[in-house]
Amino acid sequence: xxxxxxxxxxxxxxxxxxxxxxxxxxxxxxxxxxxxxxxxxxxxxxxxxxxxxxxxxxxxxxxxxxxxxxxxxxxxxxxxxxxxxxxxxxxxxxxxxxxxxxxxxxxxxxxxxxxxxxxxxxxxxxxxxxxxxxxxxxxxxxxxxxxxxxxxxxxxxxxxxxxxxxxxxxxxxxxxxxxxxxxxxxxxxxxxxxxxxxxxxxxxxxxxxxxxxxxxxxxxxxxxxxxxxxxxxxxxxxxxxxxxxxxxxxxxxxxxxxxxxxxxxxxxxxxx
Amino acid sequence: xxxxxxxxxxxxxxxxxxxxxxxxxxxxxxxxxxxxxxxxxxxxxxxxxxxxxxxxxxxxxxxxxxxxxxxxxxxxxxxxxxxxxxxxxxxxxxxxxxxxxxxxxxxxxxxxxxxxxxxxxxxxxxxxxxxxxxxxxxxxxxxxxxxxxxxxxxxxxxxxxxxxxxxxxxxxxxxxxxxxxxxxxxxxxxxxxxxxxxxxxxxxxxxxxxxxxxxxxxxxxxxxxxxxxxxxxxxxxxxxxxxxxxxxxxxxxxxxxxxxxxxxx
Amino acid sequence: xxxxxxxxxxxxxxxxxxxxxxxxxxxxxxxxxxxxxxxxxxxxxxxxxxxxxxxxxxxxxxxxxxxxxxxxxxxxxxxxxxxxxxxxxxxxxxxxxxxxxxxxxxxxxxxxxxxxxxxxxxxxxxxxxxxxxxxxxxxxxxxxxxxxxxxxxxxxxxxxxxxxxxxxxxxxxxxxxxxxxxxxxxxxxxxxxxxxxxxxxxxxxxxxxxxxxxxxxxxxxxxxxxxxxxxxxxxxxxxxxxxxxxxxxxxxxxxxxxxxxxxxxxxxxxxxxxxx
Numbered sequence: 094x095x096x097x098x099x100x101x102x103x104x105x106x107x108x109x110x111x112x113x114x115x116x117x118x119x120x121x122x123x124x125x126x127x128x129x130x131x132x133x134x135x136x137x138x139x140x141x142x143x144x145x146x147x148x149x150x151x152x153x154x155x156x157x158x159x160x161x162x163x164x165x166x167x168x169x170x171x172x173x174x175x176x177x178x179x180x181x182x183x184x185x186x187x188x189x190x191x192x193x194x195x196x197x198x199x200x201x202x203x204x205x206x207x208x209x210x211x212x213x214x215x216x217x218x219x220x221x222x223x224x225x226x227x228x229x230x231x232x233x234x235x236x237x238x239x240x241x242x243x244x245x246x247x248x249x250x251x252x253x254x255x256x257x258x259x260x261x262x263x264x265x266x267x268x269x270x271x272x273x274x275x276x277x278x279x280x281x282x283x284x285x286x287x288x289x290x291x292x293x294x295x296x297x298x299x300x301x302x303x304x305x306x307x308x309x310x311x312x313x314x315x316x317x318x319x320x321x322x323x324x325x326x327x328x329x330x331x332x333x334x335x336x337x338x339x340x341x342x343x344x345x346x347x348x349x350x351x352x353x354x355x356x357x358x359x360x361x362x363x364x365x
Numbered sequence: 366x367x368x369x370x371x372x373x374x375x376x377x378x379x380x381x382x383x384x385x386x387x388x389x390x391x392x393x394x395x396x397x398x399x400x401x402x403x404x405x406x407x408x409x410x411x412x413x414x415x416x417x418x419x420x421x422x423x424x425x426x427x428x429x430x431x432x433x434x435x436x437x438x439x440x441x442x443x444x445x446x447x448x449x450x451x452x453x454x455x456x457x458x459x460x461x462x463x464x465x466x467x468x469x470x471x472x473x474x475x476x477x478x479x480x481x482x483x484x485x486x487x488x489x490x491x492x493x494x495x496x497x498x499x500x501x502x503x504x505x506x507x508x509x510x511x512x513x514x515x516x517x518x519x520x521x522x523x524x525x526x527x528x529x530x531x532x533x534x535x536x537x538x539x540x541x542x543x544x545x546x547x548x549x550x551x552x553x554x555x556x557x558x559x560x561x562x563x564x565x566x567x568x569x570x571x572x573x574x575x576x577x578x579x580x581x582x583x584x585x586x587x588x589x590x591x592x593x594x595x596x597x598x599x600x601x602x603x604x605x606x607x608x609x610x611x612x613x614x615x616x617x618x619x620x621x622x623x624x625x626x627x628x629x630x
Numbered sequence: 631x632x633x634x635x636x637x638x639x640x641x642x643x644x645x646x647x648x649x650x651x652x653x654x655x656x657x658x659x660x661x662x663x664x665x666x667x668x669x670x671x672x673x674x675x676x677x678x679x680x681x682x683x684x685x686x687x688x689x690x691x692x693x694x695x696x697x698x699x700x701x702x703x704x705x706x707x708x709x710x711x712x713x714x715x716x717x718x719x720x721x722x723x724x725x726x727x728x729x730x731x732x733x734x735x736x737x738x739x740x741x742x743x744x745x746x747x748x749x750x751x752x753x754x755x756x757x758x759x760x761x762x763x764x765x766x767x768x769x770x771x772x773x774x775x776x777x778x779x780x781x782x783x784x785x786x787x788x789x790x791x792x793x794x795x796x797x798x799x800x801x802x803x804x805x806x807x808x809x810x811x812x813x814x815x816x817x818x819x820x821x822x823x824x825x826x827x828x829x830x831x832x833x834x835x836x837x838x839x840x841x842x843x844x845x846x847x848x849x850x851x852x853x854x855x856x857x858x859x860x861x862x863x864x865x866x867x868x869x870x871x872x873x874x875x876x877x878x879x880x881x882x883x884x885x886x887x888x889x890x891x892x893x894x895x896x897x898x899x900x901x902x903x904x905x906x
Contacts, residue, residue: 112734112737115734116734116737116738119734119735119737119738120738120741120742123738123739123742124742127742142760142761196657197657199654199657199658200654200657200658200660200661201661203658204658204661204662204665207878210832210874210877210878210881211870211873211874211877212832212835212836212839212840212873212874212877214752214836214839214840214843215836215839215840215843215850215851215854215869215870215873216870217843218843218854218855218857218858218859218866219854219858219863219866219867219870221858222680222858222861222863222866223680294748294750297750298750298752298753301750301752301753302750302752302753302755302840305755305756305843305844306843306844313753316753316756316757317756317844319756320756320757320759320760323760325760328756328757328760329757331753332753332754332757335750335753336749336750336753339748339749339750340745340748340749343748
């Protein structure tokens with residue numbers, strides 16, 4: 094009887110190892126296959142429709158050397174961060190303000206929720222009309238796109254804070270400001286961070302898309318400009334760099350999140 | 366009245382797999398042997414954590430054993446290797462678990478019909494049987510309700526008749542009435558006995574409640590604490606039909622209860 | 631809550647709640663009136679050239695609907711969104727089911743899927759326009775790829791949310807693999823898939839509109855861009871209103887379908903309204 098279950102254990106353990114090995118090999122294999130497919134596809138489709146990966150690589154190198162790539166990235170990032178800051182500030186401040194005026198909050202809520210349905214990107218031409226062709230319309234876009242998830246997360250978080258905790262704090266003599274700070278803020282931190290994880294990459298995407306429509310600098314501009322000049326290699330390069338940028342930011346956020354919140358029990362409802 | 370052994374358990378042992386490099390885990394069940402006769406209502410009592418649910422899982426073929434043998438209707442059942450398990454042993458073993466495990470997206474009637482659907486036995490006769498069982502446990506009128514619209518007791522009843530509807534030769538029950546209030550529990554115990562009387566199926570009923578074990582069973586096994594073994598076997602001669610609510614007043618109850626309680630310690 | 635609302639009497643309590651919700655409704659109407667008045671005021675100060683006016687937008691909207699122009703562009707955008715949604719969502723929902731018994735393949739794909747999900751798909755708009763031209767195909771492609779990754783992860787979560795006890799129960803009753811997939815895995819995953827649909831829906835319309843903003847000759851995004859280029863603010867607002875209407879239409883459709891398909895779900899507590 095001891096015989097068959099240690100056989101089972103051993104079999105299980107070696108199976109797990111084989112699995113991990115197979116998965117890693119599979120991933121590398123798939124990655125290589127995709128690169129090969131890209132090369133083959135590029136050769137077949139011709140230089141107008143597809144850029145050869147080697148050319149793209151060379152372009153990345155040459156653009157990096159000349160500093161133009163870095164310049165575009167910096168511009169996009171600056172836009173993203175500025176817009177992010179604006180959106181975050183309002184997204185956090187407004188719910189706390191509304192907390193003090195519950196009647197106003199109830200009256201305004203349906204309109205805020207309805208405004209979520211307006212596709213913000215569609216507003217860009219209007220912003221260009223109103224605010225000109227500099228950074229302003231793009232900042233508005235990024236700000237709005239960051240504002241909504243942060244606002245909703247903070248608003249919902251405040252609402253769901255345990256009434257008992259608040260009442261207890263009141264009884265103990267805490268001022269409203271202190272209650273806001275200690276009780277509510279701490280309770281909604283996890284929701285806030287989840288919203289941030291969504292909002293920051295969104296900010297970068299929004300900056301890039303804004304640059305499609307207006308401006309003469311930045312990654313988005315680089316992509317669209319290349320397209321208009323039928324410079325397919327430029328288009329591919331821009332998209333690759335933009336994608337890499339967003340993915341790196343995503344990964345960094347996940348790492349940070351894990352580091353700071355390692356002690357928290359994972360709430361399954363908060364993950365996608 | 367020579368009763369036939371429907372299910373034989375011999376020297377059953379179980380311990381859970383140990384992680385690499387750690388001590389082998391303790392035996393949960395060790396050298397457990399007993400027999401279940403055809404048409405018998407067998408109750409099994411034991412303290413919590415004594416491996417009762419594990420035992421039933423092994424009998425129902427959803428968990429492996431580390432040793433021993435199980436024979437159903439004189440055929441040996443595969444128990445050593447996960448891959449060779451046949452849950453339910455081709456629908457010969459029914460299993461009413463502690464949680465009702467009703468499919469939330471099916472109505473009461475659809476849930477009761479579920480095993481028939483899956484066994485491709487859905488026809489007019491089996492439908493009629495399902496309806497009869499629904500009426501028998503007082504769920505008439507709730508056929509088109511979803512589980513979330515039913516009370517805990519009603520869901521229990523539905524899960525009970527869901528197993529009864531396809532009439533397996535032997536039915537395992539794992540503290541099915543444990544989570545209910547006393548009133549509902551008594552009602553369901555009566556319903557169960559009444560339904561059992563109609564067909565005199567073989568039932569293995571696990572509970573931690575000695576009163577319930579005596580009220581329902583023909584014979585009661587007592588399991589010892591971990592590692593579980595048969596600590597004792599008690600024949601219950603209180604005549605049927607039994608008065609569930611008044612079982613404790615029956616003269617034979619007290620001594621039987623004492624004998625069992627002493628062993629459960 | 632005001633003192634008079636904290637009453638024990640159930641009838642009085644109900645009346646109090648009714649009165650409170652009426653008051654909120656009244657407040658909301660008031661806010662709407664104030665907003666419209668503000669808008670009208672702004673149009674007087676800055677001129678309808680810059681801001682458009684509520685009345686002007688309404689009139690133009692009416693005219694546009696009557697002439698069928700708005701509906702034409704709207705249907706174009708809607709078509710792009712719907713077609714892209716189907717092309718993206720259906721394979722995305724089916725894939726986790728197909729791969730259910732091949733966890734290794736799912737694991738291999740995972741980093742690629744996560745990468746695809748995180749990557750800015752909308753940045754591909756110029757590429758698709760390069761490939762497919764300014765017609766409908768580029769918009770459909772963009773919507774499809776955006777929706778695909780969203781729905782994939784929701785469907786994956788749905789397939790993974792499988793309750794093993796339900797599967798065990800079904801197996802004890804004689805279910806084979808196909809029965810389990812059909813009666814347990816799939817119905818259990820549907821709510822998650824619908825969540826994915828609901829999240830992806832605004833992205834489908836948004837994606838179509840963005841692609842139209844960049845380059846198109848039909849559609850509501852095109853209308854927005856055209857009006858803006860002609861400094862026709864009223865026209866921009868009209869197109870925006872129409873776009874928002876479509877989003878609401880989409881939301882409503884998803885809700886209706888979900889309610890029908892998911893009647894069996896326990897409804898979460900709907901009266902979690904904040905009190906005072």
